[in-house]
Amino acid sequence: MSFFGLQQTDLEQDKRKFLESGLHESEDVAVYTWGEDSYDGLGDALQEGGDELNDETFGGSGAVGKDFDFSNPALPEDKRVSHDAPQVKREQSVDKEPHQHQQPSSLRPSQPSRSTAHSLEAIWDDKSPFSVLPRMNSTSRASPAPSAKFSPFASETFSNAGQQSVLHKSNQPQPRVRTLQEIEAEMLQQRSAAQRQQEVLLQQRHHEEEHIRLAQEQELQRQQRIYQQEQQQLQIHRLLQQQREQQQHMRTPPPRMLPVSQSPRFLEHQRQILLLQQQQEQQQQQRLQELQEQLRFEEIERQMVAQMTLQQNPNQYASRRAVPNLTSPENQVLQHQQLQRRQRSQSPVTGSNITPIQDNMSYLPQNIQLQQRLLSEMTQAEYMRDIQGASQAEQEALRAEAMRKIVEAEKMEEKRRRKAAKIAHMARYNDLMTQSDKDFITRIQVSQLVTQDPYADDFYAQVYGAILRSRMGLQSQDERVIKFGSGGGIGLGLAQKGGNRRPNAMQRMEQQVERIVSNARKREEEKGLHSLHSLQGALGKTSGRSYKAAPRQLLQVDASNPSASPTISPAHAHISKSSNINESAAKEAAKLGREALGTAADTDNLVRKEPLTQREVLIILERLYDIVLRVEQLRRDQPLPEDDESSREWQKEYDSLVDELWVELRVMVPLETSHPHPFISLLTPTKGKKILPRLTRHLSSERMLTLLTLLVACFSQLDVIRQASVLDSNEDSREHADVERQTQAFLGSVMQSILPHVSNASLRLVTGLLGLLLDRSNIAAIAQSKPGLALLTLFLSRVEVIKQTSGSELAEIPSSEEQLQWQTMFDHLFELLAPYFIYLFPSTRAPIVVPPGHSNPADIADQPVWQFLAALALHAVIEQHQVLVTSLREKVLDIILSVNKGWVASEEERQTKLANVNLFLHALGLDSSQVAL
């Protein structure tokens, strides 16, 4: 320590000295003698206040008053607010205490105007009215006379003073060498005495303060109602708004809900509670502060007044103020009450502190100082009144209004409380799930139902809806495909009445889910790709063949038989120019037919097979259906023509599918491969007939021609032709029904599909086809079937159209040769059919016994026959007409007779009959009216 410039001390030396010779004052070592005169008094300079409460705070103060009893709830727990309120009040009261005690201490330095005697002890002086106050409260409880109280205070002050004097005794030479223990014992004694006194004082102070606090609490409560007229209403509004906002966004969970740490609601709830508490605390602290300020003011005023009263003559004061007789305590009480009321109306805050004192005054014995106090307070009241300058009437009015407002506010609060309770009760199970939870669940559910490709899972509904819409003539919207969502999720059907808002939400959700699902799928694919493809071939290509077997042949010669179906050049109706007109019509027809077939009729390289079995037929048909479905789906997915790349690809795919279709259709199979031809076999089942129009839609006209030729060539092999006679039986058998259905299907599907191509056929083609038909089939049988008849009628009408339009059309003018050929063919046909004209009629073939009064179905069945005959007549020459007439005269006459004679059941029937006959007769250039009966 020498470098600090200090005296170097030798520790060893000092120790020896100390131990040898007792303590000397000249020793350097400081002997700590607490409280000793040698004490330098630094501790005194320490401004430390509030130590009076130390024992109480840290325990050992004896009975705890009810304000400080934290073990039991202060108030009944009916509402949450009341939960907080007592807590807050307790806090408040706790808060107030230090404030109160700080008040006197803070007041002290801030009151330089006071007399110098007002030190810490002066508060407790007899002279101060304030000092009387706590004593009064404690007196009301405890019995000892107030005078007795003075002594503890006095003794306390004395002891305090003694303490301080002891402390203040500085540097008094007292040659008392006491050991530490002695010193400590002394200190302890003094301390215990002081403590005891302090305890007593504290207790008294406790009681006083309790009273004050109680009174102030009561006042506070009253204040809350009064004072809150304007301010707290606002606060309530604010709170309500806040609560409403909170309810909108996040509702407070039900009180019964257990705090689940995972639930975000609980945290919010806690936060809200904290917020509320904080707000309430803040509000009450504000009020506290205001109260305290007012208290301070009152104290100042009181002390001022006290000074005034002390200085003045009380009697003079009394006479001046014209105060009624003060001696009687009752009057005093009355006066006090009046004062209270007035003060309350004027300044409710300021009067509050006076009133509890005044209330308690009624217990007081007669005391001059009391009177003085009363006087002072009265002057204070009047002083306040003067300041405010309000008249008594106005005060009453104000008071009344205040009361009214209070009542109203209470009522409103009550109502609001009831409403809130009801809402809370109803909503006690709200918000168990957050919106995100609900969205999560909804997304799961929707993802189960949403599909990437609506056609995949919901094909029927989608297409059916499209069909319906097209039938109803509605414009198809952007997409023909009904996105999931408009169906409502559950099968609520296509009809929806008022769900306009829901589809939007559903659409949005569905879009989101689709995105998520597609992303997930892509990710999965990528994962799969990455895992396999990226590693594949990374180590180089390893051979895939086992080495046990023989090495792979470089040349693989397939010992398969040559293809059964040799490639056929498309059939052209090759009409040789060197056709001899002199050849018989039959030969001609045959020749033409064969030529029409081209090389298809070539029997070289023909492998005769058994006709396809039913199972085979079905298998092939199903395969055809698969292809057709794929084609149709492809057409739906057709890319825009602007996109060249994908268009080309699409076209390639489309073409390959159509080729597959063509092959499967077995049209190119040689004619004589089997009987019936596979193609014909395929047309046997109903679904075969039904698929044809869907197929032919995609076939080129060239292929269609081939198909048509084949069909005509093998016409007689058709099941409908072979079983046509069943229809004549007119029974109600299953077979009959089946054949009927098949025929209908044929007419509806097959004939429909070939219709457009025949309608555009050239004369040459029609001629050839007719020849083919005549050559390869029994025309009589054909003609007696509905499909055959339909075909013939088709041909004839086409030629008629050609004939009629040949004048106007420049493109397709048949040469004379062609026309001649046609005529030849026609004659041939006529020749073959002539003996069977009458049997063409179903009614003739199967005469139906119709009970009188019932409409004859035969007329409707005969209609196609009449049409055919009319068509026939159009091409016929005079001689043929004659033949026609001869054959059909009786029939026609019968019908006309029945019409004229009224042997008809209904007007409709008559019309039908007439129409039939006239159709035929007009073609002949005749009319039914011409017929003379």
Added chain:
Amino acid sequence: MDPSASGIQEPFDLIRLSLSERVFVKLRGDRELTGILHAYDGHMNLILSDVEETIMIVDTEGAPDGQGTVNVAKRRMEMLFVRGDGVILVSPPSRT
């Protein structure tokens, strides 16, 4: 025959061949149906048209030795959905 044979790989393919054809269906509860099959699914739910249902009612009271008369109740329905859990078998109609 080769390309045809590869067509049928599982029993449902056989049923598929019968689409649009008349089939015979045997159901639980001594019931039989014939109708034109239009739709089916993996549960053997069926949609048939032009259906005739035959319910076998065995009358055992005819003779004590168990030989009872068999009555049938027939019904016709235009379009019918049949739940798959009652279907025992589906086959082409017995060709006489």
Added chain:
Amino acid sequence: MLIFSVFKTLTDQQVTVELKNDLSITGVLKSVDQFLNIRLDNIKVSDEARHPHMMAVKNCFIRGSVVRYVQLPAEHVDTQLLEDATRREAVSQAKR
């Protein structure tokens, strides 16, 4: 999903549901779900006498598993489309 799809198109049509306990209920098909549970409105039991407990019932929910038949209106069913849908379903089933 095929039959579900079909039933979706038949909502607001009158159908007759025959249950496995031989109860036949005619009503308007209101909704259907993926399990083919059915909701019917304005129901009428075919044989009232045998099932008097249903007299007061206006609307009902039928669990799909207790259905034996559902008679459909033929004019609201497109058989061709049914068959196509079945073929598609069969193809997609085979793929899986």
